[in-house]
Amino acid sequence: MNASPLTVRPFERHDVTDVLELMRGLAIFEGYIDKFFVTEADLIEHGLGDNPRFGVLVADLGGRAVGIAVHYVIPWTYDLKPTLVLKELFVDETARSSGAGAALIAALKRHAARIRAPRINWTVLATNDAAKRFYRREGGSHDAIWEPWTMPVEITADGGES
Template sequence: MTDTQITVRPVRPDDEARWCELFRAYREFYRLEPSDAVVDRVWGWMHDPALPCGSLVAELGGQIVGIANHRDFLRPSAGTIGIWLDDLFTDPEMRGKGIGRALIEALQAKAAAEGKSLVRWITAEDNHQAQALYDTLATRTSWVTYDAVPRAN
């Protein structure tokens, strides 16, 4: 690759093969069970105009090297809408080239252009490499996250 310019743009239907490859790698990184059904479902969400989600892709040298899946979320306590960054992944061979930073900065610009109140995300407590980047782009919060399994009353 001779082109060192990172470009970020919304995902397109013709990006499917590479997007799916990177999303599978993201899921593997977080030790999630492999599932083509999940990958296919999420790909469909990215192109469903009825859903408030999308994906940005980062290109370097004409190749997609990173993805940022995101969605709008309501913030009742603030009376605003933010952008939630669900999944950020850079091709492991391309790390350290500013791709993650470019994707997050593009989401910040999207939030500003759309009048959103913030961009928010979480990461694994032991993902120190990512946190080193995140600490330069955002303020770490003091909130602790919980997950509850759905159950009938």
């Protein structure tokens, strides 16, 4: 049994360096590190500022941040209820099988219930079978109705669309 307790909590200013490092770890794992531009200043401004655009739950194991669940809210959709969107879930390789991922999901579910969001939505890298198995164990399921789409937009120097 691990002597260090695993806790999950919202991120704070002192977590910014660790959160950024975990985000970079996910970017490496998923193959987009060359397009990863988030900085500590971005996390502070957009996650801890006066009007946060996202939240981060941190899995802390013995005083060390070992996992993150980055999330945001879509205020309402077709049923006039919010949707909690899990943008990134990542647990450091050294802490996998520690229960950190399951603890992050449990905390995310509690957060969704608190804000009265009846659902959590997320995407999974198509080739990440381990993540799919994990999410199924946690009660998630593949959405057979909706499929993800994307549309690139070229932005000009003045902020308009080209």
